[in-house]
Amino acid sequence: MQGRILIIDDDRSMCEILDSALRRRDFEVAWRTSPDEGLRLLGDQDFDVVVTDLNMQGMSGVDLCRQIAENREDIPVVVMTAFGSMETAVAAIRAGAYDFVTKPFEMDDIALTLERALRHRALREEVKRLRRAVDDSSKFDDIIGQSSAMEKAYDLLDRVADSDTTVLITGESGTGKELVARALHKRSPRNRGPFVAINCAAMPETLLESELFGHTRGAFTDARQARPGLFVKAQGGTLFLDEIGEMPMGMQAKLLRALQERTVRPVGGDVEVPFDARIVAATNRDLETEVEEKRFREDLFYRINVVRINVPPLRSRGSDVLLLAQHFIERYSAAGRSKVKGMSSGAADKLLSYPWPGNVRELQNCVERAVALARYDQIGVDDLPEKIRDFKSSRVIVETEDPSELLPMDEVERRYILRVLEAVGGNKTMAAQVLGFDRRTLYRKLERCGVAEGKKEARE
Numbered sequence: 001m002q003g004r005i006l007i008i009d010d011d012r013s014m015c016e017i018l019d020s021a022l023r024r025r026d027f028e029v030a031w032r033t034s035p036d037e038g039l040r041l042l043g044d045q046d047f048d049v050v051v052t053d054l055n056m057q058g059m060s061g062v063d064l065c066r067q068i069a070e071n072r073e074d075i076p077v078v079v080m081t082a083f084g085s086m087e088t089a090v091a092a093i094r095a096g097a098y099d100f101v102t103k104p105f106e107m108d109d110i111a112l113t114l115e116r117a118l119r120h121r122a123l124r125e126e127v128k129r130l131r132r133a134v135d136d137s138s139k140f141d142d143i144i145g146q147s148s149a150m151e152k153a154y155d156l157l158d159r160v161a162d163s164d165t166t167v168l169i170t171g172e173s174g175t176g177k178e179l180v181a182r183a184l185h186k187r188s189p190r191n192r193g194p195f196v197a198i199n200c201a202a203m204p205e206t207l208l209e210s211e212l213f214g215h216t217r218g219a220f221t222d223a224r225q226a227r228p229g230l231f232v233k234a235q236g237g238t239l240f241l242d243e244i245g246e247m248p249m250g251m252q253a254k255l256l257r258a259l260q261e262r263t264v265r266p267v268g269g270d271v272e273v274p275f276d277a278r279i280v281a282a283t284n285r286d287l288e289t290e291v292e293e294k295r296f297r298e299d300l301f302y303r304i305n306v307v308r309i310n311v312p313p314l315r316s317r318g319s320d321v322l323l324l325a326q327h328f329i330e331r332y333s334a335a336g337r338s339k340v341k342g343m344s345s346g347a348a349d350k351l352l353s354y355p356w357p358g359n360v361r362e363l364q365n366c367v368e369r370a371v372a373l374a375r376y377d378q379i380g381v382d383d384l385p386e387k388i389r390d391f392k393s394s395r396v397i398v399e400t401e402d403p404s405e406l407l408p409m410d411e412v413e414r415r416y417i418l419r420v421l422e423a424v425g426g427n428k429t430m431a432a433q434v435l436g437f438d439r440r441t442l443y444r445k446l447e448r449c450g451v452a453e454g455k456k457e458a459r460e
Contacts, residue, residue, distance in 0.1 A: 003048035003118045007031035008038035008064065009080070010056040018051065021107040027114065035059035039067060042075070049098075049117045050077045051110075054088050062088065062095050069096025074124060076117040078110075119345075123378060127342035130326035143179050144327050145320040149312035153180070160307050161187035166259075168304050169282040171311030174361030177282040178242060180311055185238040190278055193237025196230050201246030208251055213258070215267035231264045234277035244304065245285035245296060256300045279304065288429045289439065314356040314363060316423075321351050324360060328367035329379065340371050343379040350381055354388045410448075417445055 005027050009015050015031040022029050030047070032038040035058055042050065050068060054061035065077050076098030081089045089100040098117050101110050143150075160167060161184055169177045178197065185195045198211060214229030230239060241247075247255065258264045259279060263272040281304045290296035314321060325343060333340045343351070347370075356362055370383040381389055417435065424430040432442045 002026050002115065004028045004030070004046065005049050005051060005114060006038060006042060006047040007051045008035055008056075009033065009051075009053040010035075010058075011053065014053070014080075018110075022111065022114070025107075025111050027111075035064050039064070042068070042072060047075060048121055049114055050075055051114070052077060052079055054079050054081045054092060062092050065092050065095040065097045074121065074128075076120050078113055078117055080105075123342060123345065126345075126348075127326070130322060130342070143176065143183055144324050145317060146323065147312075147317040147320045149317055150320060153309055153311060156307070156309050157184055157187065160184070160309075162189060164190075164278050166279045166281070166304055166306045168287075168306070168308045169280065169311060170287075170308060171282075171284065172313050172359055173284045174359035175311040175313060176360050177284075177311050178240065180309060181238070181240045181242075181280045181282060184280060184309075185240075185278075188238070188278065190237050193277075194234055195238050195240065196234040196277075197240040197242060198230055199242045201243040205248040205251050208247070209254060210267050212255070213264040213266050214269075214273070216269045226266070228273075229264060229266065231258065231275040231277060232273060235275060237277060239277045239279055241279065241281040241304075243283060244281040245283035245287055245290060249295075249297065252297045252300050256297060256303060259300075259303050286427045286429050292439070313424075314359045319352070321356070321363065322348055324363055325351055325367050328364050329371060332368050332371040336371065338371050338374070339377045340374045340379060341377050344381065346381045347379050347384060350384055350388055350391070354391050413445070414448075417442075421446075 002025070005022055007015050007018050007029065008031070009018075010033050012033050015033060019029045019031055030041065030045075032041055035052075035056055038050075038052070052061050052064050056064075061079050061081075065079065068075060068077050073096070077092075077096065079089060079092045079097045079100040080103055081092070081100055082103050089102075092100060098120060099113055101113055143154075157180065167181075167184060169180050171177050181197070182195060185191060198208075200208065203211065210227075210229070212229050212231060214227050214232060217224065217226045241255075258275075261272070262276075263274050265272055285296075287296055287301050287305070291298045291301050314324075322343075325348075329340055329342065332338065351363070351366075358365075366385055366388060367379075369385065370379045374380070374383045417431075420434050421428075421431045424434065428439055428442060432439045435442065437445070
């Protein structure tokens with residue numbers, strides 16, 4: 001069945017004609033010849049669309065539309081009007097009707113109108129569902145998601161929040177690692193203290209040391225007065241070291257000493273200053289590989305990798321894509337006073353099929369653009385960026401019944417290894433776990449696959 005249709009018309013013969021014609025087109029139909037009886041039936045049962053005549057005894061179609069709009073705004077109403085009664089049809093639309101058809105009409109025409117009304121209701125219901133889901137999934141502050149991958153992250157967050165344990169947050173660029181760090185801080189006993197964040201990749205080593213540890217007066221040019229570092233500023237709270245994998249080796253040794261001793265020495269000073277801050281670090285690099293290749297200190301890695309929380313890439317989070325998209329639609333619609341309330345089913349399909357290499361950050365940018373360009377109250381496919389509209393999913397297919405197309409086992413293995421590596425964002429450690437190899441075996445196989453520079457791909 002396509003949907004449940006309620007016909008309200010005081011012309012019994014019209015009700016019978018519509019009933020017969022719509023049932024042949026797979027609609028489920030009920031009808032009443034009294035507007036009051038129709039409203040009572042609508043209160044007792046659920047219908048997808050109401051079809052009503054405009055000129056009826058006891059209650060006009062306009063009044064009926066108004067009552068349905070006030071009590072069941074989720075149900076679209078299609079009105080039937082005689083030729084030449086356009087003013088009355090417009091009045092019905094203003095009263096809340098979804099659409100109108102002019103008598104006499106072809107049954108195929110009204111069937112198409114009903115199909116559009118059904119899609120309209122389905123979209124409105126999907127928007128409501130997404131809004132409810134966004135509200136329900138906001139239990140971790142600004143983190144949106146209900147996928148099993150995110151539930152695992154939530155569980156780990158809950159279990160580690162009350163302790164002072166050092167936490168390492170891993171994940172690709174744009175997955176929301178800082179949001180996770182902030183949620184961890186807000187749920188910890190330190191939530192009344194400051195949350196201090198620094199991007200370790202954003203400044204040179206000398207400046208990074210001064211930012212973290214502070215400096216004394218005259219320690220360097222322009223140091224006209226002493227300044228405490230971020231370790232001290234985070235006293236009683238949380239210090240978030242973002243992109244710690246980008247930290248220079250010389251600075252890594254100084255950071256390790258600070259974490260071990262729980263003290264810092266300001267640049268130019270000779271006195272150790274104690275600090276009391278929880279350390280949360282984040283990286284989009286594969287630190288095990290960085291340690292193997294002597295780009296990250298092994299002792300520092302073990303010091304920060306006490307509890308690891310992995311933030312999954314957006315492509316592995318299923319329908320979370322739509323939850324996040326709806327969240328961003330509401331945010332940008334409110335900010336720009338836009339009429340956009342949701343997305344079309346076609347746009348939703350495109351968002352679900354795209355792999356989102358830039359993760360949540362890329363989706364946010366996409367939705368902001370779409371809301372700004374949308375001409376209607378739903379984001380359509382045409383409002384999306386071209387690379388998302390035109391994206392074609394690429395899958396490695398090795399199954400065929402044509403012997404000439406069968407692949408050698410080495411080629412099957414090569415394609416599968418590269419597919420797994422793509423799925424985990426180039427993270428060698430995760431790829432090796434999925435494939436059941438150790439990293440050295442994976443490196444050898446990648447070299448055999450012709451990926452000589454594969455080790456560099458362990459970054460985002």
